[in-house]
Amino acid sequence: MVYLSWMPCTTKPSNKNNIKLQNRKRWKINSQNFYGLPVVERRPVRSSIKRTKLRDASCRTKMNRQQENPDLPINQVDIYDTTLRDGAQGENISFTVIDKLRIARALDDFGIQYIEGGWPGSNPKDVEFFKRAKQELHFHRAKLVAFGSTRRKGIRCEEDANLRLLLEAETPTVTIVAKSWEKQVLKVLGVSLEENLLMIEESVRYLKQFDREVMIDAEHFFDGYKQNASYALACLDAAVRGGADVLVLCDTNGGRLPWEIYEITKSVANYFTNQRIGIHCHNDMELAVSNSLSSVYAGASLVQGTMNGYGERTGNANLISIIPTLQLKMNYNVVGSKLSSLTELSRWMDEVTNVPHQPSRPYVGDCAFAHKGGLHVAAILKDEHSYQHIDPSLVGNRRRMLISELSGRGNIIDKMKQMGIVKESQLQDSEWKRRIQKILEQVKYLENKGYTFEGAEASIELMIRRTFNNYRSPFELLDFTVLTGNKRVASDETLNGTFSNEHFRSESITQATVKLGILASSSGACPIERTVCFEAAEGNGPLNAVNLALKKALVRVHAPLEHVNLQDYKVRILDNESATAAITRVMVEFYDSETKRVWSTICAHPNIIVASVQALMDGFEYALLLRLPDCFVVPEQESPKSPIPLS
Ligand SMILES: CC(=O)SCCNC(=O)CCNC(=O)[C@H](O)C(C)(C)COP(=O)(O)OP(=O)(O)OC[C@H]1O[C@@H](n2cnc3c(N)ncnc32)[C@H](O)[C@@H]1OP(=O)(O)O
Numbered sequence: 001m002v003y004l005s006w007m008p009c010t011t012k013p014s015n016k017n018n019i020k021l022q023n024r025k026r027w028k029i030n031s032q033n034f035y036g037l038p039v040v041e042r043r044p045v046r047s048s049i050k051r052t053k054l055r056d057a058s059c060r061t062k063m064n065r066q067q068e069n070p071d072l073p074i075n076q077v078d079i080y081d082t083t084l085r086d087g088a089q090g091e092n093i094s095f096t097v098i099d100k101l102r103i104a105r106a107l108d109d110f111g112i113q114y115i116e117g118g119w120p121g122s123n124p125k126d127v128e129f130f131k132r133a134k135q136e137l138h139f140h141r142a143k144l145v146a147f148g149s150t151r152r153k154g155i156r157c158e159e160d161a162n163l164r165l166l167l168e169a170e171t172p173t174v175t176i177v178a179k180s181w182e183k184q185v186l187k188v189l190g191v192s193l194e195e196n197l198l199m200i201e202e203s204v205r206y207l208k209q210f211d212r213e214v215m216i217d218a219e220h221f222f223d224g225y226k227q228n229a230s231y232a233l234a235c236l237d238a239a240v241r242g243g244a245d246v247l248v249l250c251d252t253n254g255g256r257l258p259w260e261i262y263e264i265t266k267s268v269a270n271y272f273t274n275q276r277i278g279i280h281c282h283n284d285m286e287l288a289v290s291n292s293l294s295s296v297y298a299g300a301s302l303v304q305g306t307m308n309g310y311g312e313r314t315g316n317a318n319l320i321s322i323i324p325t326l327q328l329k330m331n332y333n334v335v336g337s338k339l340s341s342l343t344e345l346s347r348w349m350d351e352v353t354n355v356p357h358q359p360s361r362p363y364v365g366d367c368a369f370a371h372k373g374g375l376h377v378a379a380i381l382k383d384e385h386s387y388q389h390i391d392p393s394l395v396g397n398r399r400r401m402l403i404s405e406l407s408g409r410g411n412i413i414d415k416m417k418q419m420g421i422v423k424e425s426q427l428q429d430s431e432w433k434r435r436i437q438k439i440l441e442q443v444k445y446l447e448n449k450g451y452t453f454e455g456a457e458a459s460i461e462l463m464i465r466r467t468f469n470n471y472r473s474p475f476e477l478l479d480f481t482v483l484t485g486n487k488r489v490a491s492d493e494t495l496n497g498t499f500s501n502e503h504f505r506s507e508s509i510t511q512a513t514v515k516l517g518i519l520a521s522s523s524g525a526c527p528i529e530r531t532v533c534f535e536a537a538e539g540n541g542p543l544n545a546v547n548l549a550l551k552k553a554l555v556r557v558h559a560p561l562e563h564v565n566l567q568d569y570k571v572r573i574l575d576n577e578s579a580t581a582a583i584t585r586v587m588v589e590f591y592d593s594e595t596k597r598v599w600s601t602i603c604a605h606p607n608i609i610v611a612s613v614q615a616l617m618d619g620f621e622y623a624l625l626l627r628l629p630d631c632f633v634v635p636e637q638e639s640p641k642s643p644i645p646l647s
């Protein structure tokens with residue numbers, strides 16, 4: 001009878017020497033059968049690895065992988081995407097089979113090395129996915145992975161439906177989850193510690209017989225290691241004995257700190273010197289990205305994570321942040337030149353997943369390279385690295401300068417340059433300087449009155465253009481009315497003079513009229529003449545009715561405006577204490593279905609209808625500016641207009 005080569009540790013090994021020491025010590029103690037358990041084999045963990053290495057040529061370190069393929073840069077880290085499995089464990093995320101196939105293709109195009117498609121032992125959808133994947137997915141680079149667990153307790157691998165379905169998925173790689181935390185093995189799995197080791201080793205060996213690349217996801221590895229490092233290592237060793245290709249260390253509860261992850265990964269990497277190590281982190285402390293990178297720094301060469309960090313609870317490690325950091329900051333070649341489509345991929349994933357875009361996402365969010373503070377903008381205009389850690393185009397994003405009450409002249413100059421209405425050579429001219437200063441003051445004045453220009457770039461552009469003498473607004477609202485109320489409508493035609501309420505229903509009624517002076521020319525260029533148009537429309541609310549009336553009138557003269565639609569309407573009451581006398585801020589978003597452009601306008605006014613109509617008017621004016629820029633744009637030689645009034 002021989003005995004287990006591990007025992008529970010009460011001390012916490014924090015480095016290689018510690019572990020070695022403990023294992024040696026333990027090795028002696030264990031010859032007395034600490035648990036009285038039957039063992040798989042009596043030998044120190046390290047020797048088993050050596051044997052495994054000889055047996056299994058696919059055991060690869062960074063060095064020997066490079067020797068196999070000299071074209072592979074030595075600093076290569078593989079990305080393993082589990083969006084379709086762990087990502088789908090996120091609340092409100094559910095993919096159809098079609099979604100899964102589309103996402104898998106997109107990830108392969110992007111250059112991801114491993115794509116986990118799902119758990120065939122879990123549900124018919126995943127079975128169908130793998131069935132269709134065989135015919136429909138032809139990856140250029142990626143390997144498709146099927147996920148499952150070690151065999152169930154008390155049965156043979158051959159009898160385990162989950163393992164059978166894993167093989168039937170016919171993927172080149174399979175990953176199985178194994179428990180590596182002593183407490184969980186006993187309490188959750190409900191098996192002896194020894195039986196768990198057998199479950200791991202036998203399952204891996206069984207899958208290896210079918211020529212699969214096998215990864216073991218050691219669930220709760222870091223927590224397990226903290227409780228009993230020897231047992232956690234023994235679980236990995238069981239996988240190695242079975243022939244596992246990659247040992248993936250999981251921070252399943254997301255509760256570990258970067259330096260713990262670093263230390264433990266380093267210990268494991270030093271211990272299993274010829275074994276490939278992977279990392280799988282969860283984001284419960286907002287540390288999943290940091291923890292994954294710490295693990296790579298300590299020797300892991302495969303990172304599991306998900307697109308945009310979707311996943312169970314607070315999500316998984318966000319590959320959209322990990323990939324550029326590995327490539328741009330740590331010098332690993334991950335996806336090469338495909339990195340410039342990172343922003344597009346992240347936003348496309350949000351659309352498919354039906355998750356709203358989060359503007360504050362690092363690298364890819366709308367705000368990732370947006371600059372608001374006047375001092376920042378002034379510095380960036382002199383040196384673009386002043387407040388940017390990378391060139392945004394490397395990840396397919398763009399720099400934006402915001403205009404607000406925190407702006408300085410630099411923000412206005414940048415905007416005017418973008419609009420093409422000021423040149424560098426004009427900036428020293430005192431008249432231009434005065435104009436820029438006045439525009440800045442106007443912005444600050446209006447923001448104090450309730451405007452916020454940040455999200456309303458169209459309104460800022462119009463405000464700047466209107467300071468020029470010969471800018472002609474393409475139309476003018478001469479007058480408008482809005483009528484809104486309720487009417488009682490007979491619901492029963494046979495009521496014969498009865499006026500009981502049950503025979504009537506209440507219907508809201510809203511009508512609007514607009515009278516516009518519209519500038520137009522038959523050729524689309526100057527000279528321009530004015531036409532007066534009067535239109536009326538009914539709508540399901542005041543804004544809707546005015547919008548329809550305005551659009552009817554404008555389309556009569558400028559037909560392409562037919563494609564312009566109101567897409568979003570946000571109202572905010574700014575001074576809650578004055579209740580109905582408060583200022584109302586209205587922001588309207590427009591979409592041109594032909595040009596696919598989106599723009600927003602803003603207005604603040606005590607009267608919600610006036611604020612809404614003004615924001616609508618600005619929206620249509622901007623639409624015409626985009627369509628007919630030459631008709632309304634100021635000629636270059638035009639001298640600045642006298643200061644705009646600040647009231
Ligand atoms: C950390 C992770 O994210 S791992 C992935 C988690 N993902 C999911 O759970 C999603 C997919 N899961 C499923 O579809 C289902 O849970 C199934 C099909 C896997 C299992 O369903 P059921 O058979 O009804 O079992 P249920 O989920 O209630 O319980 C889990 C069982 O798996 C066993 N189990 C848990 N982990 C393992 C493991 N690594 N190896 C073997 N068995 C395991 C448990 O002991 C329990 O068995 P028991 O009831 O006999 O004690």
Ligand SMILES: CC(C)C(=O)C(=O)O
Pocket residue numbers: 086177217218219220250251252253280282
């Ligand atoms: C199955 C493994 C990889 C997992 O999701 C976890 O441990 O978090």
